[in-house]
Amino acid sequence: MNDFETAAAYVHSVLEGHAQSGIRARVSVEALARFKATRPLEKGAPLEGTAPSAPERTRDPGTDKAMPSQPVLSAPPATPREPGPASHLAPSEGPKAERLAAMRAPVLACVKCPHLAARRTQVVFGVGNPEAELMFVGEAPGADEDLQGEPFVGAAGQLLTKIIVAMGFAREQVYIANVLKCRPDMPPGESGNRKPRPEEMATCLPYLREQIEIIQPRVLVALGAVAMEGLTGQTQPMARMRGRWHDFAGTPLMATYHPAYLLRNQALGEKRKVWEDMLMVLEKIGREITAKQQGFFLAK
16 A cells, blocks of 8 residues: 555545544545545646646747747636634533533544544543533643543642642542643654644644633633643743733633642642642632641641
8 A cells, every 4th residue: 555545544534433423524425435446646647627737839830939829717816714713513502511522522533633643542531520610721641641531640640639639629520631632642662741732732722722611610720831831822930820810711720830740849848839829729719728728738
C-alpha cells in the first residue's frame, strides 16, 4: 500500500467512525467506497470533470507573430467570509448531564490534531458532577489518564483528590477536565509527558469552553501555568499569577500550582501557598472555613 492509499484508508476509517458515533456527514456510503478505491493520478493527467487547460498561443507562419488566443473566462475572486460564531456540539437547553453526554461522542471521535489522534489510546473527556459549583482544569492527560480515560488518576491526581477532600468536597462533587483532551504525543521509545503546544490547546479549547458553559461552575481553578496559558493566553510564572482572581468568560478563575509541582517540591511553604489559594476559593463560593482548615500547613 502506497502513501496515498494509506491516507485514503485512514480518512475512510475516520469517516466510518464518525458515522458509527452518530456524527452526520454529507457523504454517502457509496461515495466512501469509491473514495477508498481511488488511485492517485498520473502526473499531468487532468482531473475528471475539469476543463482542459488553455492551448498555447500559436504563431502566424506568414508573419511569425503570435496569434491572439481565445479569451479565457475566469471566476471572480471569492469574497472573504467573516468567521461565524463557534459551533456547539450540545443542545442549548436541557439537563446539564444530557448536554454533556451529547458532547461526548463527537469529542471522543475528534481528529482535528491528526498527530495526537494517531498516538492516543483514547480521548479524556472529563469527569465529575455536571451541577458542580467548582471545576478544576489541568493542561493535558498523562500516560495513566490516556489509559484509563479519566483526568488526574495518576500520582498528581491522587494528590488533587486529597486537596479536594480537605476542602470539604468529594471528588464526585466537583468537575475535572483538561484544556487538551488528548495526551501529547511522545517520540517512540520515550517516556514522560511533554507540554502541549499553544496551537494544540487553541484547537481543543472550544470543547472545554462548551463544558464550562454547560456546567456553569461558580469558580474555576487552573492547575499550573500551562493550564492558565491554555485558558487565558497568559505566559507568566505561576508565582505571579496565583493568589489573586482572574476571569474566564465571566467565571472567576483562580490559578495555583499543579499537584505535580507539589510532588517534586515537598516544602511546607509551597504546600501552604496552594492551600491559601484554595481557602480563597472556599471563601468565594461561600463555604465556611473551619479552624482546622485555616491551620493546614502552618509551621508549628
